[in-house]
Amino acid sequence: MGGRAARRTGSAVAVCTAAALALGLVTGCSGGAPAPAPSGTRSAQQDVSYFTGLPARQGRPVLAVKIDNVRPARPHTGLGSADLVYVEQVEAGLTRILAVFSSRLPPRVGPVRSARESDLELLRQFDRPALAYSGAQSALRPLIDAAPVEAVPPGRAPKAYERGGDRPAPHNLYLRPERALAAAGDAGAASDIGLRFGPAPEEGRPATAYTVRYPSARYGFTWSAVDKGWRVAMDGIPAATTDGGPLAPATVVVQYTTIRPSEFGDRFGGVTPYTETVGSGRALVLRDGRAYDTRWERRTAAGDTVFITGRGERMTFAPGQVWIVLAPA
Known part of the structure; x- marks a missing residue:
């Protein structure tokens, strides 16, 4: 593991409940069920992914x-x-x-x-x-x-x-x-990038759907209690995969950021946008059928991206796949 990952060994991670692990639920958990692990600890039965909050073997490359x-x-x-x-x-x-x-x-x-x-x-x-x-x-x-x-x-x-x-x-x-x-070759192992998983914060408001618009693209996210996730639509068409069915991430983050012209362009003369992911701004987090107004902050390029609630606490995500939609502010 690289030096950056080694410095993070004391970072907090979140795990699914011991009861869920005992039942062998290694592929997912209810959005409100998991409880965060104490700082610097891991599940007694299985390691946990820094990226999903679900059981996963540590040390796997990214x-x-x-x-x-x-x-x-x-x-x-x-x-x-x-x-x-x-x-x-x-x-x-x-x-x-x-x-x-x-x-x-x-x-x-x-x-x-x-x-x-x-x-x-x-x-x-x-x-x-x-x-x-x-x-x-x-x-x-x-x-x-x-x-x-x-x-x-x-x-x-x-x-x-x-x-x-x-x-x-x-x-x-x-x-x-x-x-x-x-x-x-020597691809680095997964390490803490600032995401936190656990029970939903008290604030938040009911939400069943949200749309993110780009100049020539549109993403829709609709809460599905059956999937315990947000069904994805792209340009109005439900999104599915050839090998796994509909896409329904447990958490969706709409991270509003500056999108400016870069120094590069395509062969047709179009200018390539540059999405700034270092800085700060507002973000909307969708989980468990609710929407949370938060702020994101990433102080340096090598630093974590941190999401903060209106109460000044770390925003917790529902365990499972996370989508981060980098939207124009």
Whole structure:
């Protein structure tokens, strides 16, 4: 584990209840059931993921995958297995996804697309993760090489990628995560990035649906008591995966931030947006059918992202997959 992770060994983590673990509920817990573990402790029966609050083996490496998200790229593959899903704005007001895997690896993930400068700042929170992407502008490659990531594009890990016959290029490139990590070398293990899991705070208001709009994309989140999560819709169409059914993260964070032009652009003359994830601002957290007005803060690129309630306390998330939608402020 890297030095950043080692410094975090005293950080607080949250666990599902001992009763749930005794029953073998290793894949999920009720949003209001878990209780936070005392500072510096772990579950007596099993380690817990820093990214989901669910039981997971410690020491597993982190793999971030840049995923296409235009209509021809859907439905996705493997996205339901991600611990964290970040939504980022790209050219023409569209979005792409940066999915972070550690607790479990699906056999296949995709479709994979190119990296952006914003990804490098966002991933500084992690302890040198592997980054899988289909390519990048030539001017951006020196920044990727200098960043604290283990880059594994097709040129460095050709056996980790394959083209599918289900849709036309460029929306048919898929990743084999195990092969990507094998080619990544010394990818850092999962460590505390500032998320906290546990019982819901007292404040909050009932919420059944919320919509986030980008210039050319729209995300809808609708609470499902059956799934104990928020059903995702993209551009008005319910989102599902080819290998796991509907997407329904336990917690959705709408992190409002500055999205400004970068120094890069696409081959059609479009300017690439840069999403600032260092700083502070407002955020809306959706969990257990309720909405919580919070603030986010990340003081340095290497620092954690912390979410604070109106009472000045750390916001707790429901155990399970977390979506962080980086929305224009």
